[in-house]
Amino acid sequence: MRALLLRDLRLALRAGGGFGLGLAFFLIVTVLVPFSVGPQSELLGRIAPGVLWLGALLACLLSLDRLLALDWEDGTLDLMATAPLPLEAVVTIKALAHWITTSLPLVLAAPVLGVLLNLPTAGFLWLVVSLLLGTPALSVIGTFGAALTVGLKRGGLLMSLLVLPLYVPTLIFGAEAARRGAAGMAVETPLLMLAGISAATLALLPFASAAVLRVNLR
Amino acid sequence: MSIWEYANPKKFLTTSERVMPALWVSAAVLCTVGLIWGFFFTPDDYRQGSTVKIIFLHVPAALIAINAWFMMLVASLIWVVRRHHVSALAAKAAAPIGVVMTLIALITGALWGQPMWGTWWEWDPRLTSFLVLFLFYLGYIALWEAIEDPDTAADLTSILCLVGSVFAVLSRYAVNFWNQGLHQGASLSLDKEENVADAFSNPLYVCMIGFGLLFLALVLYRTGTEIRARRMRALMLRERMQA
Numbered sequence: 001m002r003a004l005l006l007r008d009l010r011l012a013l014r015a016g017g018g019f020g021l022g023l024a025f026f027l028i029v030t031v032l033v034p035f036s037v038g039p040q041s042e043l044l045g046r047i048a049p050g051v052l053w054l055g056a057l058l059a060c061l062l063s064l065d066r067l068l069a070l071d072w073e074d075g076t077l078d079l080m081a082t083a084p085l086p087l088e089a090v091v092t093i094k095a096l097a098h099w100i101t102t103s104l105p106l107v108l109a110a111p112v113l114g115v116l117l118n119l120p121t122a123g124f125l126w127l128v129v130s131l132l133l134g135t136p137a138l139s140v141i142g143t144f145g146a147a148l149t150v151g152l153k154r155g156g157l158l159m160s161l162l163v164l165p166l167y168v169p170t171l172i173f174g175a176e177a178a179r180r181g182a183a184g185m186a187v188e189t190p191l192l193m194l195a196g197i198s199a200a201t202l203a204l205l206p207f208a209s210a211a212v213l214r215v216n217l218r
Numbered sequence: 219m220s221i222w223e224y225a226n227p228k229k230f231l232t233t234s235e236r237v238m239p240a241l242w243v244s245a246a247v248l249c250t251v252g253l254i255w256g257f258f259f260t261p262d263d264y265r266q267g268s269t270v271k272i273i274f275l276h277v278p279a280a281l282i283a284i285n286a287w288f289m290m291l292v293a294s295l296i297w298v299v300r301r302h303h304v305s306a307l308a309a310k311a312a313a314p315i316g317v318v319m320t321l322i323a324l325i326t327g328a329l330w331g332q333p334m335w336g337t338w339w340e341w342d343p344r345l346t347s348f349l350v351l352f353l354f355y356l357g358y359i360a361l362w363e364a365i366e367d368p369d370t371a372a373d374l375t376s377i378l379c380l381v382g383s384v385f386a387v388l389s390r391y392a393v394n395f396w397n398q399g400l401h402q403g404a405s406l407s408l409d410k411e412e413n414v415a416d417a418f419s420n421p422l423y424v425c426m427i428g429f430g431l432l433f434l435a436l437v438l439y440r441t442g443t444e445i446r447a448r449r450m451r452a453l454m455l456r457e458r459m460q461a
Contacts, residue, residue: 144381148361148374158357158364162378165353166385169392176396193395197388208381215373 001085001093008097022059022102023109029055030113041118048117049127049178055113056106056131057171060138061163063102065156067094067146068213077150081217087210095136095143095206103135119182126181130194134174137198140205141166147209151216170197225302227445234438241435248428256421272330274422278429280323280348286316286433287351290358291383294376304441306372307448309379310362311440315433317355324348343394350389354382368448 033051034044071077080090110131111124119127145163149155177190224230256274293309296302327345328338339345361378365371 148378149364151370152364155364158360161353161360162357165350165357165389166381168350169385169388172389172392172396190395193392205381208377212374212377215370215377218370 001089004080004085004090004093005097008094009100022063023105025062026055026059026106026109027113029058030116033117045118045120045182048114048119049123049182050175051117052110052113052119052127053131053134053171053175053178056103056110056135057138057167059106060103060135060142061160061167063098064142064146064159064163067098067143068150069146069155072150077213078217081213087213088206091143091147091209091213092140092202092206095139095209098143099136099139103131103139107131107135120184122184123178123182126187126191127178130174130177130181130187130191133177133191133194133198134170137170137194137201138167140198140201140209141170144205144209144212147212147216150213170194173197222300222302225300225304227304230304231442231445234442238435238438241431241438245428245431245435248424249432250428252421252424252426252428256418256425260418260421269330269333270418272326273418274425276323276326276330277422278426279319279326281426282429282433283316283319283323283348283351286312286319287354287379287383287386289437290316290379294379297372298376298380303372303448304445306376307444308437308441309375310372311444312437313355313359313362315436315440317352317359319433320348320352320355324352343390343396346393346396347386347390350393351386354386358382368451 030051033047037043037047068077071080081087083090107128110127111119114124114127142163145159145166148162149159152158173190173194177187177194180187180190224233253274257271260271290309290312293305293312297306297309324345327348331340332338358375358378361375362371365374
């Protein structure tokens with residue numbers, strides 16, 4: 001398992017582009033927001049938590065394409081399926097590698113971009129906490145979407161249609177927690193819900209992803 | 219003699235064809251009676267005027283929209299567990315009907331909301347979760363369309379339907395938490411003090427049963443079409459093999 005994780009991490013690091021691409025996309029989205037809604041700093045500060053969450057989510061979505069497709073094309077996925085490691089573990093590791101290479105940098109970059117959007121000082125901590133708790137769910141759900149569409153020629157667009165509705169609850173609770181944190185309100189409830197979603201998806205969705213992958217590899 | 223007998227496509231086709239004329243007729247009669255009764259023979263509401271009558275379209279459509287997904291969930295489960303092809307095809311056949319019903323509910327809701335709430339759209343829990351349901355339907359249909367091999371498609375869409383159901387319920391509560399709503403609560407129930415007046419509820423019940431029968435007839439009809447389409451596909455494949 002560790003070998004698989006290290007392999008995925010090394011590939012992501014050395015293949016170039018893929019690693020930084022999500023971050024660059026996040027930056028671009030954040031920079032475009034003031035252009036589209038106007039530069040009033042008071043307004044920006046109010047919408048900053050939601051915008052940052054949305055940007056992180058889209059950047060996460062952008063990188064899902066490569067999650068399984070490359071291994072599918074060169075046949076590595078077939079080898080992994082026949083390896084002694086259960087397929088459920090393989091997809092969990094894949095999701096973990098995706099989280100480390102894509103979501104974690106987004107979490108770390110979010111406060112920096114929060115400065116650009118004039119996020120209130122109280123909000124920084126809760127933004128990071130909510131992203132930390134919520135992004136695992138995004139990665140796991142995304143792995144399921146990637147497994148569903150792995151055999152298709154142009155699966156990327158279809159995958160966003162499949163994955164985005166599944167992202168709704170995570171986005172609601174995550175952005176709500178960040179918004180309440182920024183406004184200085186109590187954040188426990190949305191944070192707990194967010195943690196619950198992450199834990200539940202992490203516990204259940206790998207089975208669905210593995211089942212889907214088995215069908216696709218058949 | 220058990221219900222699984224109807225998992226045989228031939229048996230399913232002959233039986234459903236025998237039932238369908240009666241279904242079509244009763245659905246048409248009930249819908250016509252219910253809608254005409256509702257639209258022309260009920261009094262105007264003292265606060266909402268005649269716009270209240272849109273519920274005769276809105277409520278049954280919303281009811282079917284949710285239950286169509288539920289039916290797809292059950293059919294998908296049957297496919298996953300027992301691998302009856304008719305079941306998977308019935309789920310496939312129900313999805314477009316569900317989309318249309320969701321759309322009807324959303325549009326009639328908007329038409330009603332404009333004069334009543336002064337807005338076409340409001341980010342209210344019920345409205346928003348219906349919009350999310352609409353997106354789920356779109357994704358489900360798109361996945362069916364995207365995959366060529368019917369068995370693979372049935373497997374993948376079944377799992378998507380199962381996962382989607384969980385998330386649909388989750389979204390419902392998430393959205394509820396996110397915003398408290400404008401949409402009134404349920405006004406039809408058996409055990410509550412305050413119900414819609416009988417003058418409105420009777421034609422509404424007729425409409426709901428009519429829509430239910432219409433849904434049933436449409437699903438049977440479309441499932442039959444799917445079965446025949448699959449047969450044609452099999453025949454054409456065989457011909458190509460021989461050529």
